[in-house]
Amino acid sequence: MAKAALSGECIxxxxxxxxxxxxRMLWPFFFLVAAIHAELCxxxxxxxxxxxxxxxxxxxxxxxxxxxxxxxxxCKLSDEWLNCPWGSSIKAKFSPLLCLFLCIYFRYAWDSxxxxxxxxxxxxxxxxxxxxxxxEWHSSSCKxxxxxxxxxxxxxxxxxxxxxxxRVSFWFVVTDPLKNYTLPxxxxxxxxxxxxxxxxxxxxxxxxxxxxLKIPSTLAPPTDxxxxxxxxxxxxxxxxxxxxxxLLVLSGIRQRRSSFPFQSQEHSIPKYLKGKPWKLVVxx
Amino acid sequence: xxxxxxxxASPLQFVFACVSYAVGLGNVWRFPYLCQLYxxxxxxxxxxxxxxxxxxxxxxxELVVGQxxxxxxxxxxxxxxxxxxxxxxxxxxxxxxxxxxYNVINAWAFWYLFHSFQDPLPWSVCPVNGNRSGYEEECExxxxxxxxxxxxxxxxxxxxxxxGRLQWEPALCLLLAWLVVYLCILRGTESTGKVVYFTALxxxxxxxxxxxxxxxxxxxxxxxxxxxxxxxEQLVNPKAWINAATQxxxxxxxxxxxxxxxxxxxxxxxxxxxxxxxxxxxxxCTSVFASVVTFSIYGFKATFNYESxxxxxxxxxxxxxxxxxxxxxxxxxxxxxxxxxxAHPGKYGEVLPQMRNCSLKSELDTAVQGTGLAFIVYxxxxxxxxxxxxxxxxxxxxxxxxxxxxxLGNTAAILTPLTDSxxxxxxxxxxxxxxxxxxxxCAVGLLFTMEAGNYWxxxxxxxxxxxxxxxxxxVETLAVCYVYGLRRFESDFKAMSGRGLSWYWKVMxxxxxxxxxxxxxxxxxxxxxLTGTLQYQAWDATQAHKSPSGCRPEKQLC
Numbered sequence: 135m136a137k138a139a140l141s142g143e144c145i146x147x148x149x150x151x152x153x154x155x156x157x158r159m160l161w162p163f164f165f166l167v168a169a170i171h172a173e174l175c176x177x178x179x180x181x182x183x184x185x186x187x188x189x190x191x192x193x194x195x196x197x198x199x200x201x202x203x204x205x206x207x208x209c210k211l212s213d214e215w216l217n218c219p220w221g222s223s224i225k226a227k228f229s230p231l232l233c234l235f236l237c238i239y240f241r242y243a244w245d246s247x248x249x250x251x252x253x254x255x256x257x258x259x260x261x262x263x264x265x266x267x268x269x270e271w272h273s274s275s276c277k278x279x280x281x282x283x284x285x286x287x288x289x290x291x292x293x294x295x296x297x298x299x300x301r302v303s304f305w306f307v308v309t310d311p312l313k314n315y316t317l318p319x320x321x322x323x324x325x326x327x328x329x330x331x332x333x334x335x336x337x338x339x340x341x342x343x344x345x346x347l348k349i350p351s352t353l354a355p356p357t358d359x360x361x362x363x364x365x366x367x368x369x370x371x372x373x374x375x376x377x378x379x380x381l382l383v384l385s386g387i388r389q390r391r392s393s394f395p396f397q398s399q400e401h402s403i404p405k406y407l408k409g410k411p412w413k414l415v416v417x418x
Numbered sequence: 419x420x421x422x423x424x425x426x427a428s429p430l431q432f433v434f435a436c437v438s439y440a441v442g443l444g445n446v447w448r449f450p451y452l453c454q455l456y457x458x459x460x461x462x463x464x465x466x467x468x469x470x471x472x473x474x475x476x477x478x479x480e481l482v483v484g485q486x487x488x489x490x491x492x493x494x495x496x497x498x499x500x501x502x503x504x505x506x507x508x509x510x511x512x513x514x515x516x517x518x519x520y521n522v523i524n525a526w527a528f529w530y531l532f533h534s535f536q537d538p539l540p541w542s543v544c545p546v547n548g549n550r551s552g553y554e555e556e557c558e559x560x561x562x563x564x565x566x567x568x569x570x571x572x573x574x575x576x577x578x579x580x581x582g583r584l585q586w587e588p589a590l591c592l593l594l595a596w597l598v599v600y601l602c603i604l605r606g607t608e609s610t611g612k613v614v615y616f617t618a619l620x621x622x623x624x625x626x627x628x629x630x631x632x633x634x635x636x637x638x639x640x641x642x643x644x645x646x647x648x649x650x651e652q653l654v655n656p657k658a659w660i661n662a663a664t665q666x667x668x669x670x671x672x673x674x675x676x677x678x679x680x681x682x683x684x685x686x687x688x689x690x691x692x693x694x695x696x697x698x699x700x701x702x703c704t705s706v707f708a709s710v711v712t713f714s715i716y717g718f719k720a721t722f723n724y725e726s727x728x729x730x731x732x733x734x735x736x737x738x739x740x741x742x743x744x745x746x747x748x749x750x751x752x753x754x755x756x757x758x759x760x761a762h763p764g765k766y767g768e769v770l771p772q773m774r775n776c777s778l779k780s781e782l783d784t785a786v787q788g789t790g791l792a793f794i795v796y797x798x799x800x801x802x803x804x805x806x807x808x809x810x811x812x813x814x815x816x817x818x819x820x821x822x823x824x825x826l827g828n829t830a831a832i833l834t835p836l837t838d839s840x841x842x843x844x845x846x847x848x849x850x851x852x853x854x855x856x857x858x859x860c861a862v863g864l865l866f867t868m869e870a871g872n873y874w875x876x877x878x879x880x881x882x883x884x885x886x887x888x889x890x891x892x893v894e895t896l897a898v899c900y901v902y903g904l905r906r907f908e909s910d911f912k913a914m915s916g917r918g919l920s921w922y923w924k925v926m927x928x929x930x931x932x933x934x935x936x937x938x939x940x941x942x943x944x945x946x947x948l949t950g951t952l953q954y955q956a957w958d959a960t961q962a963h964k965s966p967s968g969c970r971p972e973k974q975l976c
Contacts, residue, residue, distance in 0.1 A: 190744030191744065300740065300741070301741060301742060353551075363532075363533075364532035364533050367535055372597070375598055379604070382849075383604065386849055390847065
């Protein structure tokens with residue numbers, strides 16, 4: 135393309151197909167779009183990320199502990215109604231109401247609504263990224279064109295999920311609203327990293343239970359105060375001990391000085407009385 | 419002019435002093451280890467036999483000598499026979515070595531105590547590395563508690579030859595430890611007598627609190643069952659009996675001269691037979707009590723590690739095979755593993771090398787003693803408890819109380835002969851003598867705060883006191899029974915206290931105990947000779963574990 139511009143020739147691209155206004159032609163068009171979209175989201179695809187959730191590990195344990203401590207009540211009804219999978223693995227029987235309460239409060243099943251929330255969170259993260267500018271050579275107008283991708287145009291429909299397993303794990307990609315390709319992995323990664331906390335909170339999970347497989351989590355910075363705590367406590371105890379030692383030593387010196395005048399009296403005690411018990415001296 | 423000898427304010431102070439001296443760190447970190455090695459509950463049999471046959475008679479002998487002679491070890495033995503003053507000097511020298519390295523443990527306990535005020539505890543998390551991309555490598559390879567001990571506390575060098583620099587942090591803690599000991603001994607029995615109320619009683623309070631907490635921990639019963647299940651075949655193992663005898667011997671602190679020193683401050687009419695029996699029984703009961711606490715904590719730690727290991731395997735399999743979250747539990751793990759290995763052998767084969775074999779028994783089998791138990795294993799258990807700062811504080815306070823209590827006895831063994839000797843006490847007041855002794859100890863103890871200090875500590879711990887003490891106590895027993903004469907000693911005793919000596923003590927002193935000590939002495943001597951080149955375990959920072967490092971023949975350290 136660059137060569138053609140220098141020589142003064144313009145290469146005109148082949149004409150774009152006409153847009154048919156007939157409604158009957160729209161259905162195959164939708165299928166075409168869906169098929170193209172499906173191709174974009176593939177396991178191990180370009181710019182695709184695998185997400186893994188461990189809902190039960192994060193939330194089920196709290197409930198399981200509560201249940202174990204409440205002694206054996208039955209749970210058949212709520213098992214079937216809410217699709218609580220624990221009933222099969224936990225042999226105890228629980229009361230329907232209690233199990234219902236715990237299932238609702240603590241746990242949620244991964245369904246299409248949760249997927250919608252996930253897509254919303256990813257779209258939200260992408261919208262927070264500042265607008266992207268890309269400069270490209272446009273062969274149709276023979277000049278450089280700057281295209282701006284406004285982040286606010288990214289919507290839920292641009293986040294595609296595929297391959298949802300029972301684990302729960304799935305792959306997702308974010309497509310460009312203007313064109314039919316996926317946004318670069320680097321951008322998606324930085325967007326997710328910046329909003330990781332919000333995404334985790336939306337699902338009551340944390341970095342370990344909601345994993346984005348190729349996106350490392352940022353470790354918390356070390357909280358170092360300027361003076362380590364141990365030195366402060368050491369200083370306090372050191373000062374207390376030094377003061378106590380000083381007090382004892384000084385009081386010992388004072389005691390010795392005050393008992394000094396009595397020592398001269400001892401010299402006047404006759405030798406034959408020294409060492410005898412005090413009783414004898416009094417009698418004598 | 420004659421100065422009256424200072425006395426204990428009450429016989430209770432004397433008992434507490436002996437108890438706080440005898441009940442020391444060995445009860446907490448050596449006895450549980452021996453119990454685990456030599457058959458759990460059945461180790462109590464040789465232990466109690468040795469207590470009755472060796473511990474009580476020798477303890478009683480030292481107390482009687484001290485109370486009768488009313489002097490420190492040098493003066494007491496010189497009174498028994500002018501040629502035996504050397505026994506006293508030997509006791510003082512061994513006490514000097516012991517005091518020098520024992521107070522370093524108190525310094526480490528202070529260090530951990532001061533660091534217990536942080537949230538989270540510094541040994542519970544690995545520090546982040548330079549570019550905040552991960553954790554420090556050494557910490558990742560070892561565990562956070564080991565990293566804190568070897569790198570942050572000791573800053574250990576790779577071998578004993580590389581002494582490194584003096585570490586100012588442990589040095590400051592050592593200075594503080596010696597100041598605290600000085601504070602307790604500077605007025606003699608007046609100050610020591612009051613301090614021993616705390617150092618004797620408070621550790622029991624903390625141990626009781628820990629007992630209650632330990633028994634309610636998840637997995638504590640595993641540890642207790644493991645420990646107390648008797649392995650009766652160990653009763654015929656001679657090493658069990660030898661170790662029981664050694665443990666009783668060193669746990670009671672015989673031969674250092676401390677007991678003689680303490681007893682010399684007694685009224686002559688004190689009934690030290692009763693005291694000897696009480697102190698030795700209390701010491702043994704405390705050992706058993708402490709080992710119940712230790713094993714419930716061991717059980718908790720082992721169960722915690724085992725469950726973490728199982729959870730890691732579960733996570734690995736769940737992720738590799740995209741199984742439903744929560745489907746795999748500890749109960750069905752084996753069945754699912756069998757199913758997966760048969761249904762998807764290829765994928766299972768890829769995952770297999772990463773899977774660790776988790777075994778509760780192997781976690782419990784890791785028997786640890788000494789500083790490793792106190793500062794690595796216990797801290798690892800504490801960091802997993804709730805409100806870990808409180809437990810950590812309590813634990814290190816207890817270690818400090820036990821350590822300082824023993825130090826009082828050790829320093830008394832050195833100070834009493836010095837204050838008894840007219841040459842020294844005429845020139846200096848007792849505060850100054852105590853100050854000088856503490857200063858010299860502190861200066862020499864700075865050796866243990868260098869980077870290679872822990873290796874020197876191990877050498878002192880293993881070799882400074884074992885053989886000398888056996889020899890000293892042997893000579894003591896033979897001196898009293900055969901040089902001074904048992905009959906003369908008995909009549910002296912009757913004149914002093916108004917009571918007779920039971921035949922049991924006489925038989926033990928004259929026959930059984932010396933034979934036992936000779937046996938122990940011969941065993942240890944032959945053990946040293948047969949071992950050949952001595953080895954020590956060095957910390958390898960690159961691999962982050964201990965590896966044996968042989969001594970080179972040209973170095974005279976070995």
